[in-house]
Amino acid sequence: MGPGEYLTARFRTASAHYRGDVDVGELYAAQAARWRAADPLLPAPEPPAPDPVLVPGGAGWTTRNDVDPEGMSASWTGLRNHGLSALVAGPDPAAALGALLDRWEPRLGPPDDDESTAEVVWPSRDTTPLLALARHGFAPAVVLAAGPTGRAAPAPATDVVIRPARGADVGVVARFGLEIVRYDGRFGALGERPSTLPRLVEGYAAALARPIESVWLAERDGRPVGMCSVDPPGYADEARGLCAAPTVGYLGSMYVDPAARGGGIASVLHAVADGALAAAGAGVTLLHHAVPNPVSTPFWYRHGYRPLWTHWQRRPALRAPARR
Template sequence: MLRWGVTETFSYRETDPDSLLLTWGARRTHSLLWQPGCDLPALLDEWETRLTGLDDLETVAIVTVPSHETADALPLVHHGFAPLTVIAERLAGRSPAARPSGVDIRPATSADLDVAVELNMHTVRYDTAFGLVTERPNTAEHLRTALAEVIDRDHEAMWLAVLDDTPVGMIYVDMPQDAGWMERFATARPFAYLGHLGVRPDVRGSGAGSALAAHAHSVLDEAGVASTLLHHALPNPRSTPFWYSNGYRPRWTVWARRPALRSSSGVSSQPDRPSET
């Protein structure tokens, strides 16, 4: 069951530029809070008068809507929003049969921090094509800090896929004690959050990712975790079929417009180029 707190319908935040959060979105975020029974078309019309950041790619307008609320899709499309991210959920026990992969799975240690950062950066760079993720000059530095904390937890939370003694993939999870920030989105409890799964570009499609997912799901099921949540980029042609073949189902869709306000002719994401004469 969803738990709704009292909060503002329209909100705005600026993200600290020296923060890992800035990798996952724009510097300035406008949010519209969807709630059951809301008149979304009317709210979108009102919101348009409040938004700032004309043609500024460091602004984004975000609406997170239950994926099954299909009647709200058309008003969002008419306002220029695109469905860019999904919060998906896997309930315990929903996993496909194991797929042969040829990789071994082992826990990550502090000696693996460099390779964990490298593997996570491959995912960041791939996901920049889909609208929200943005590699920043300090992304790798902040990932190093965050992943070191995961490795240092008092329980296993990160695993590597190893092929011929070389790590080629990484997965990590936030167990229930670390996943409270996703409370609003879980339909069963206790719940966990799958923070990252990625493999080297040259081994994509080899089964290494499936082996990592199967291992993490086995750990979660054995620990009595009822629900596992994750974010994935909806336009990503790899992650969308992968996660649903591994027992996940869409629960919430993040609709975004970046920049938050767009001029009639739009704005190019390409740097200015000198005119040809």
């Protein structure tokens, strides 16, 4: 029995709410083909897990993840996160995704919990089902963008000096990291918590202890005015599965002091980081950015990045109906 037959046998089934036949193996094959056609950098969809929620043209799997407020992830998300992954195909993938979102709704309470997030992470270029997310009140909050490594435009001439950060710089590097969280916090997906600065200090201390350069400071007259950090291929395990390229690097942070912006400092930092990632063997660089960020979004797209995955979010996960 081939994998396709296995899936068909296992999931040719009717759920408690939907009594028609849904062939999950066929859904998987159709979605995988659509993703391949939409974007060569996409990996194949996750293979179907048991016990899907079934609707006409769709199968979905839900998760709930409680986040430790003391952990680093608590700065990137709400504390009670609901996730939906799905296979949708057929004549109307948006209708199938919409039906799955409707089925998900009762699981997202209690209503008005500001620490709850409902999130669907979908390939940015597989646009056929997206209308369902927009119509269900989800917004594109964060994008994982991808760009070819080693092709940064030559760094513009500036009066700043770029140097690798050292262990003793961890305080200033983490402060810059905190300013990124504070600024991106204005757009709703991430936000500062009491644990943010201590976790950033730990994370950057680990990056500074690597045997390979991963963090750089931009200095003007000996004073730090900017910072960029990366995870070279050997340290970018989390990013690797999100992209079909054999070797990926991850650009984790970029910051320039507000008084020094608009003079090319981030462009110089990017050129250095890009060269280092290319030297470490990366073929593609991935990075996250908040979609509404009016300075980082244009910066990244001008520097050759483009969206790969979009995080569609609703926070709170569920709103109580308005009282009349």
